[in-house]
Amino acid sequence: MRETLDAIRPLDEEAMAAARARHDRLTKPAGSLGTLEELSIRLAGLAGTCPPPLPAPAAVAVFAGDHGVHAQGVSPWPQEVTVQMVANYLAGGAVINAFAREIGADVHVVDVGVATAIDDAPGLIQAKIRPGTADLATGPAMTLDEAQAAIETGIRVAGQLVGGGARILVAGDMGIANTTPAAALIAAFTGRDAGEVTGRGTGIDDHTHHHKIAVVRTALRRLPADAGPLRVLAEVGGLEHAAIAGFALGAAAHRVPLVLDGVNTVAGALAAAALHPGVTAALVAGHRSVEPGATAGLAHLGLEPLVDLRMRLGEGTGAVLALPIVSAAVRVLHDVATFDSAGVTEK
Ligand SMILES: Cc1cc2ncn([C@H]3O[C@H](COP(=O)(O)O)[C@@H](O)[C@H]3O)c2cc1C
Numbered sequence: 001m002r003e004t005l006d007a008i009r010p011l012d013e014e015a016m017a018a019a020r021a022r023h024d025r026l027t028k029p030a031g032s033l034g035t036l037e038e039l040s041i042r043l044a045g046l047a048g049t050c051p052p053p054l055p056a057p058a059a060v061a062v063f064a065g066d067h068g069v070h071a072q073g074v075s076p077w078p079q080e081v082t083v084q085m086v087a088n089y090l091a092g093g094a095v096i097n098a099f100a101r102e103i104g105a106d107v108h109v110v111d112v113g114v115a116t117a118i119d120d121a122p123g124l125i126q127a128k129i130r131p132g133t134a135d136l137a138t139g140p141a142m143t144l145d146e147a148q149a150a151i152e153t154g155i156r157v158a159g160q161l162v163g164g165g166a167r168i169l170v171a172g173d174m175g176i177a178n179t180t181p182a183a184a185l186i187a188a189f190t191g192r193d194a195g196e197v198t199g200r201g202t203g204i205d206d207h208t209h210h211h212k213i214a215v216v217r218t219a220l221r222r223l224p225a226d227a228g229p230l231r232v233l234a235e236v237g238g239l240e241h242a243a244i245a246g247f248a249l250g251a252a253a254h255r256v257p258l259v260l261d262g263v264n265t266v267a268g269a270l271a272a273a274a275l276h277p278g279v280t281a282a283l284v285a286g287h288r289s290v291e292p293g294a295t296a297g298l299a300h301l302g303l304e305p306l307v308d309l310r311m312r313l314g315e316g317t318g319a320v321l322a323l324p325i326v327s328a329a330v331r332v333l334h335d336v337a338t339f340d341s342a343g344v345t346e347k
């Protein structure tokens, strides 16, 4: 992890200045592409060159894990849906597979903590640290060493996917009950109250929602005020959140953008930013999930989501839909003619 943190560099000011200057010469009113201009300038800064490389091919990593807090009745779904959905991803039958096919991205599944064993299959990365976390309502979800190992796994997966040719990474999650640790992490890292950041996940009634908020609040009370990011992850997080934190750090160290999805990836990104604030240079907020914690977390990271389709699924589905927008933003710097070259009169 140390090596990865040390490899994270600030945005390259020279490349960003070149991108800004180029935008002003392209055949469009200056600033007319709004958010896309800022995004493409930032990606030039991340890559250290203008124009930055086109962000393709894309690789999605769905980090999967189970959660001891499921025993508290915080999700309406049985825990075995986690491993069943992993099988579905590997068979190509989930929403993330359909969306990734539509957009031309590869899907990889990383088992960092599914409760049961999973047979080897193409697309599966076996990296189980433990078969599900302990119940965070009653004690630490995992040990500090386990949290660290999950971060290292995410770093390794980022390196593997970039080494395999990916030029943009997408973070996804699968883990029944994982919106509970996500809410706890978001509360811990943003300082917001549990009631503000705990959502309804897959869909729970008012009574269960109140109980879920109480579970998050109880867990947070165990955290000392000066708890570092590793301790926060170990006490109230999930294995997939820690791995996603590592995945973000790895992307930043490789100067490759990482598109965030919903509340679970935002929780992982907050942990990554607590470990190294420079990681946010590589992060793109793919979409705004309905979960309130996602919006709170993105605001804390200073990121504006690209799309809002009122989605609340996870798996990387919202993030993948944003890929054509990221790609279009970069392509402008590659393809669009200047006033000079196209013979268009300036104002
Ligand atoms: C069939 C199915 C597919 C999913 N794909 C993502 N999630 C999402 O829902 C879960 C979190 O919600 P909660 O905290 O309420 O359990 C995670 O697994 C998440 O990725 C799914 C959930 C289900 C049931």
Ligand SMILES: O=C(O)c1cccnc1
Residues within 6 Å of the ligand: 179, 200, 201, 202, 261, 262, 263, 264, 289, 290, 291, 294, 312, 313, 314, 315
């Ligand atoms: O924000 C998400 O990605 C999300 C929301 C509900 C359930 N699972 C994931």
